[in-house]
Amino acid sequence: MDNTPAIEAIELTKVYGSGNTEVVAMRRASMSVRRGEVVALLGPSGSGKSTFLTAVGLINPPTSGQIHIGGQFVLDGPHARMNLTSFRRKHVGFVFQKSNLIPFLNARENVQIALELNDTSPRAAKKRALELLDNLGVKDRSEHLPTELSGGQQQRVAVARALANQPSILLADEPTAALDSVTGRQVMELFARVAREHGTGVIVVTHDHRALSVFDTIYEMEDGLLIRQSASTTRVSEAIPHSSETAPCPG
Amino acid sequence: MNLALKDIQHNLGRFVLTTVGVGMLLMVVMGMAGIYRGVVEDATLLIDRIGADLWIVQHDTRGPFAEVSRVPASLMHRARAVPGVKDSREFVYHTIQRERDGKPFRMAVLGLSWPHDKGEWVPLVAGRPLAQGHFEMLADVSLGVRLGERLTFGKETYQVVGLTRNMISSGGDGIAFFTVADAEAIQFDTSGEAVRLERSARKSRGERSELGTKQPSLVEQASKPSGELPAIARPQISAVMLRIAPGANVQQVIRTISGWGDVSVRTCEEQTEYLLKGSVDKARRQLGLFRVLLTLIAAIIMALILYTLTLEKIHSIALLQLIGARKPVILGLILQQALLLGFGGYAIAYLLGQQLFPLFPRRVIVTGGDLWQLAGIVLAISVASSILGIAKALSVQPNEALG
Structure with a gap:
C-alpha cells in the first residue's frame, strides 16, 4: 500500500467574523490519516468538529493551515x-447522519450519479454501481427508492456512493446517529472494512462511544482544539464477528 | 442520467397536474390570438367574398361596414353610366335584433341586388342560392336556423333556402342574405299605426305651412300613402358596389365619381383598412393587451412553480454539489424541467384548444404563424421563469447537505 497519507491537515485554523465578533472555531488543528486507517473524531456540540470536517472536505476552507x-x-x-x-469529486467521499441520498433516485442511481459526474459512461457507471452495492450487501435493493430502504441500508448505499470514485479519504459526520445500536455498529464495521479493502482513509465524527473499538485512532475536539486521545488496540473487524447484515467483501 | 426526468418521474402526478394547469393558461393565450385572428377574418371576409372593385358610399363616410352610410337607390343607375364601370349593384347592410323562442336573436342583414345577384358567390354548405325576388333567405349556421325553416321579420315570413358557414359580421353576428327589397322591408318595417301617425303628421305640417294654406290640394296629396307620392323617394340603400370592366382605368373611374358632390368612392382595400382601423381596432388592441397580460401571468406562475420545485430540491442540490456536481448539471436540472413544463403545457394547450375552440361562439383561428410565435414566447418564458430557480439553486452551498 502507498505510504502517502490519505490526508494531512496541518495547523488548520478557522476564524469567523472579525474584531469584536471574531470567533475562533478551530485552532491549529493537525491530523494525518494513513490509507486504510479509521479515525474517530469526538467532541461536544460546538467544539469545532464540523468545522474541521468541512475544512478537510474542501467545503469550507480554513483561514490558515494546509491540507494535502x-x-x-x-x-x-x-x-x-x-x-x-x-x-472533491475524485478524491473525497462523504457519508453523514441522514438524508444522505437523493430522494428521486433509486439506490443504484444514487451511486451511479457520483460516477457519471466524474465522467464515467452511464453503462460503466451502472456496472460499477451494482458491483459496489453487491460488495456492501444491498444489491437486492438496488432499484428501490431511499424511502423504501431501512436506515442501515441507506447508509450502505451512501457508503457505496462515497466509495464510487475510489476516493483517498472518506468523511463521515455522525453516520450512526439516526440508527439503532445494532445497525450503527454494523455501519461502523463497514467503515473499517472499506478502509482496509479500499485503502481509503476514513474520518468519522461520532458521539457513539460504544463503537470506539472500531477505530485505529481517536481524536477529541474541544473549544476548537484537536487532541489525539488514543489508538484503539483492537479493530472491530478482528474483535467482532461479521453480523448477518455485513456482506463479505470479494477479493 | 437525466436528473430532471428522474425528478419528474418521482413526482409524476404533481408535475402532470402542474403542466395541465400551465397548459390551460397557455391555451387561453393561444385562444386570445385565435379570437383576434377570428375578428379580423370575420371583418374582412365579407368584403373579400363580395369582390367589389369600388364602393360608392355616403359623402365623407367610411361605410357601410365601418359606419352608417345612406345613398339613394338611383345611384346604382348613375354609376353604371360611368365609363369603365362594368356592373353596379345595390348594397344594403344592417344589423337587427329580434326575439326568437324568448331569446334575443341578432343577425346582420345583407341585401343582394336581385335579380343580378342571387347569392351564387356565397359559399353554401347546404341548400341553394335565392330563386325568387322575395321571401327567401340564406343564413349562417351560427344563427341556429335549419334549412327550410321559416322565420318572420316584421309582417313577412322568409324561408331559409341556403346555409353558410363562417359568414360572420365584424360584430360577431351571423349574416343572413335577402334580396335588397326584403332587406329594406325588414329594416324599415313600420306598424300600421306608425304609418297612420306619420301620414297625419305630414298632413298637419302641410296645413300649417303657407304653401298648404294657398294650395290645399297639396295637403291632400301629402296625406296619401308614401308609395303613391312621387316626391318621397323609396328607402335609401347602404352603398353601391361597382365592378370595373377589364382593361378600364380604375383611377379614372375613381376621379369621375369623386367629382360628384353627394357621394364618396372607396376601394376594396380602403374598406378593409377602415374596418381594421375602426371598429375592429379596439377589439384587436384589447385582445392584444389581454394576451400580453396573460403571457406575463403565465411567466410569473411558471417562475413561482419552478422556484417552489427548486426549493423542494435544495437538499438534493446541496448533496449533488457535495459529491462534485458541476454548475451546468444543477443549471440543467432546473432549466430542463422549465422547458418540459413549458412545452408540455404548450402541447396540452394545443390539444385542448383543438377540442374547445370550435365550441366558442365566435371563430377562433389559430394560424401556424401564431403557433410558432407562441412556441417562441413559451421558450422565452420557460428560460426567464427558471432564472429565479437557477439563482436559488446556484446559491446553495454544499455544506447545506450536512445540516
Whole structure:
C-alpha cells in the first residue's frame, strides 16, 4: 500500500467574523490519516468538529493551515491550489447522519450519479454501481427508492456512493446517529472494512462511544482544539464477528 | 442520467397536474390570438367574398361596414353610366335584433341586388342560392336556423333556402342574405299605426305651412300613402358596389365619381383598412393587451412553480454539489424541467384548444404563424421563469447537505 497519507491537515485554523465578533472555531488543528486507517473524531456540540470536517472536505476552507490529500497540496489557507469541486469529486467521499441520498433516485442511481459526474459512461457507471452495492450487501435493493430502504441500508448505499470514485479519504459526520445500536455498529464495521479493502482513509465524527473499538485512532475536539486521545488496540473487524447484515467483501 | 426526468418521474402526478394547469393558461393565450385572428377574418371576409372593385358610399363616410352610410337607390343607375364601370349593384347592410323562442336573436342583414345577384358567390354548405325576388333567405349556421325553416321579420315570413358557414359580421353576428327589397322591408318595417301617425303628421305640417294654406290640394296629396307620392323617394340603400370592366382605368373611374358632390368612392382595400382601423381596432388592441397580460401571468406562475420545485430540491442540490456536481448539471436540472413544463403545457394547450375552440361562439383561428410565435414566447418564458430557480439553486452551498 502507498505510504502517502490519505490526508494531512496541518495547523488548520478557522476564524469567523472579525474584531469584536471574531470567533475562533478551530485552532491549529493537525491530523494525518494513513490509507486504510479509521479515525474517530469526538467532541461536544460546538467544539469545532464540523468545522474541521468541512475544512478537510474542501467545503469550507480554513483561514490558515494546509491540507494535502492523496499526496497533493490542495489548500494553502483559504487559497485553493486546484479546482476544489473537481478535486472533491475524485478524491473525497462523504457519508453523514441522514438524508444522505437523493430522494428521486433509486439506490443504484444514487451511486451511479457520483460516477457519471466524474465522467464515467452511464453503462460503466451502472456496472460499477451494482458491483459496489453487491460488495456492501444491498444489491437486492438496488432499484428501490431511499424511502423504501431501512436506515442501515441507506447508509450502505451512501457508503457505496462515497466509495464510487475510489476516493483517498472518506468523511463521515455522525453516520450512526439516526440508527439503532445494532445497525450503527454494523455501519461502523463497514467503515473499517472499506478502509482496509479500499485503502481509503476514513474520518468519522461520532458521539457513539460504544463503537470506539472500531477505530485505529481517536481524536477529541474541544473549544476548537484537536487532541489525539488514543489508538484503539483492537479493530472491530478482528474483535467482532461479521453480523448477518455485513456482506463479505470479494477479493 | 437525466436528473430532471428522474425528478419528474418521482413526482409524476404533481408535475402532470402542474403542466395541465400551465397548459390551460397557455391555451387561453393561444385562444386570445385565435379570437383576434377570428375578428379580423370575420371583418374582412365579407368584403373579400363580395369582390367589389369600388364602393360608392355616403359623402365623407367610411361605410357601410365601418359606419352608417345612406345613398339613394338611383345611384346604382348613375354609376353604371360611368365609363369603365362594368356592373353596379345595390348594397344594403344592417344589423337587427329580434326575439326568437324568448331569446334575443341578432343577425346582420345583407341585401343582394336581385335579380343580378342571387347569392351564387356565397359559399353554401347546404341548400341553394335565392330563386325568387322575395321571401327567401340564406343564413349562417351560427344563427341556429335549419334549412327550410321559416322565420318572420316584421309582417313577412322568409324561408331559409341556403346555409353558410363562417359568414360572420365584424360584430360577431351571423349574416343572413335577402334580396335588397326584403332587406329594406325588414329594416324599415313600420306598424300600421306608425304609418297612420306619420301620414297625419305630414298632413298637419302641410296645413300649417303657407304653401298648404294657398294650395290645399297639396295637403291632400301629402296625406296619401308614401308609395303613391312621387316626391318621397323609396328607402335609401347602404352603398353601391361597382365592378370595373377589364382593361378600364380604375383611377379614372375613381376621379369621375369623386367629382360628384353627394357621394364618396372607396376601394376594396380602403374598406378593409377602415374596418381594421375602426371598429375592429379596439377589439384587436384589447385582445392584444389581454394576451400580453396573460403571457406575463403565465411567466410569473411558471417562475413561482419552478422556484417552489427548486426549493423542494435544495437538499438534493446541496448533496449533488457535495459529491462534485458541476454548475451546468444543477443549471440543467432546473432549466430542463422549465422547458418540459413549458412545452408540455404548450402541447396540452394545443390539444385542448383543438377540442374547445370550435365550441366558442365566435371563430377562433389559430394560424401556424401564431403557433410558432407562441412556441417562441413559451421558450422565452420557460428560460426567464427558471432564472429565479437557477439563482436559488446556484446559491446553495454544499455544506447545506450536512445540516
